[in-house]
Amino acid sequence: MQAEDDTQARHADKMRKKQAAQAKIMVTKTQEKGLLIVHTGKGKGKTSAALGMVVRAIGHGMKIGVVQFVKGAMTTGEKTVFDAFPDQVEFKQMGEGFTWDTQDRARDVAAARTAWDEVRRMVADPSYHMVLADELNIVLRYDYLPLDEVLAVLTARDAMKHVIVTGRNAPDALIDAADLVTDMTMIKHPFRSGVKAQAGIEF
Amino acid sequence: MQAEDDTQARHADKMRKKQAAQAKIMVTKTQEKGLLIVHTGKGKGKTSAALGMVVRAIGHGMKIGVVQFVKGAMTTGEKTVFDAFPDQVEFKQMGEGFTWDTQDRARDVAAARTAWDEVRRMVADPSYHMVLADELNIVLRYDYLPLDEVLAVLTARDAMKHVIVTGRNAPDALIDAADLVTDMTMIKHPFRSGVKAQAGIEF
Structure with a gap:
C-alpha cells in the first residue's frame, strides 16, 4: 500500500490538489495592515520569535523600535546584531532586571512608565514600521501600568504599523484586540534536567 | 484589599520570596550542553524563534549553519541580516519552494537529500556551534528522508553543539530525543480575516 501511495502519479495528483487549494485560499488574502501581535504562554520562544520578526523587518529595510521591559540587567546577544543596523533599529533596555530583584514597587512602576513612554513615542512616530514591546505582559500582570491606557495606545496606532507584545499571561483584553496570537506551549x-541558561539560547 | 496588597512592605516581601525561590532553583542548574531544540505546532513563530536564537548566537560570536528545507523559492528578509555576518552565518536555501509546487516526488526527495547532506556536514564540522534545520519536520512528514538516519546523526552530534529543528508535525521520536520542545499553538x-502574508512578518 505504501509503495503504491508513493508512486509519482499519486504524489503529483495529491500535490496538485494541495497547490490548487492553497492558491484558492491565497486569492482571498488581499489585505495589508499593521498587525498587533502577541506571543504568550509558558514555553520558550516568545521573545526569540519577536526577534526573528525584527530580523525579517530589517531585511526589508524597515525601521524598528525595540523596548525591553524587564531584561535590562542582562547582556543580550541580540544587541550586537541590532548595533550592526543603527539606522534601522533603536533598542532600549529599560528594565532593572527581573522584577523580583528590585523589591521596590515604586521603582518598578517608574521603570515601567519610562519604558512605556518609549513605546508610546515609537508607536506615535510614523518613521517606525514595527515596535516590539518585549515582556510588556509581565508589567501588565503586576499592574505596573494601567491596561486601559496600553490598549488605547496600541489600538489607536497607525493602520500600517506592526506592534509585537511578548510575555506570559497576556491579558484577555489584549488577546481580544490582537490580530495574531501565538501561545508558546x-x-x-532543559532546566528540568539541570541545564543552565546558555549563551545563544536564553540570552 | 487591592490597595493593601500593593503596599511597599508586602510587595518587597513577595518579591524577596520570589527572588529566593528563583536563586534556589538556579543553583541546581549547572550543566552546559548542546541542546537539541524542536519548534513545532500549527501556530506562527517556529522559524522566527529559531532566527531569534541565531541572532543571539551571532551576538555571542558563534558560528551558525542555517539550512532551509522548503522555502528556497522565497526571498527572505533574514538573508540580508545573515549577509552582514558572513564569517559567522552560512545560509543554504535548498528547497524548491513549498512542496506542493513541485508535484515531483523524486525531485523533492533529491532536494531533501541535498539539504540534509548540508546539515550533516555542519553537524559533523566542529567549527559550527549551532545548526538550524528549518522545516526539516515537513520533509520527515512526507518521508522524503528516513527518520532513523536523521535521528542517528542528530543524537550523535558533538556534546556542545546546538541543533534546532522546526516545522509542524515533529515526529514523536524526535520529540523524545530533544532537550527543548516548544509547541507554537x-x-x-490574521489569514482568517483576509490579511495576506506581509514583509517583516511572514518573510
Whole structure:
C-alpha cells in the first residue's frame, strides 16, 4: 500500500490538489495592515520569535523600535546584531532586571512608565514600521501600568504599523484586540534536567 | 484589599520570596550542553524563534549553519541580516519552494537529500556551534528522508553543539530525543480575516 501511495502519479495528483487549494485560499488574502501581535504562554520562544520578526523587518529595510521591559540587567546577544543596523533599529533596555530583584514597587512602576513612554513615542512616530514591546505582559500582570491606557495606545496606532507584545499571561483584553496570537506551549524544557541558561539560547 | 496588597512592605516581601525561590532553583542548574531544540505546532513563530536564537548566537560570536528545507523559492528578509555576518552565518536555501509546487516526488526527495547532506556536514564540522534545520519536520512528514538516519546523526552530534529543528508535525521520536520542545499553538491568525502574508512578518 505504501509503495503504491508513493508512486509519482499519486504524489503529483495529491500535490496538485494541495497547490490548487492553497492558491484558492491565497486569492482571498488581499489585505495589508499593521498587525498587533502577541506571543504568550509558558514555553520558550516568545521573545526569540519577536526577534526573528525584527530580523525579517530589517531585511526589508524597515525601521524598528525595540523596548525591553524587564531584561535590562542582562547582556543580550541580540544587541550586537541590532548595533550592526543603527539606522534601522533603536533598542532600549529599560528594565532593572527581573522584577523580583528590585523589591521596590515604586521603582518598578517608574521603570515601567519610562519604558512605556518609549513605546508610546515609537508607536506615535510614523518613521517606525514595527515596535516590539518585549515582556510588556509581565508589567501588565503586576499592574505596573494601567491596561486601559496600553490598549488605547496600541489600538489607536497607525493602520500600517506592526506592534509585537511578548510575555506570559497576556491579558484577555489584549488577546481580544490582537490580530495574531501565538501561545508558546512548553512541551520539554532543559532546566528540568539541570541545564543552565546558555549563551545563544536564553540570552 | 487591592490597595493593601500593593503596599511597599508586602510587595518587597513577595518579591524577596520570589527572588529566593528563583536563586534556589538556579543553583541546581549547572550543566552546559548542546541542546537539541524542536519548534513545532500549527501556530506562527517556529522559524522566527529559531532566527531569534541565531541572532543571539551571532551576538555571542558563534558560528551558525542555517539550512532551509522548503522555502528556497522565497526571498527572505533574514538573508540580508545573515549577509552582514558572513564569517559567522552560512545560509543554504535548498528547497524548491513549498512542496506542493513541485508535484515531483523524486525531485523533492533529491532536494531533501541535498539539504540534509548540508546539515550533516555542519553537524559533523566542529567549527559550527549551532545548526538550524528549518522545516526539516515537513520533509520527515512526507518521508522524503528516513527518520532513523536523521535521528542517528542528530543524537550523535558533538556534546556542545546546538541543533534546532522546526516545522509542524515533529515526529514523536524526535520529540523524545530533544532537550527543548516548544509547541507554537495558534490562538489567532490574521489569514482568517483576509490579511495576506506581509514583509517583516511572514518573510
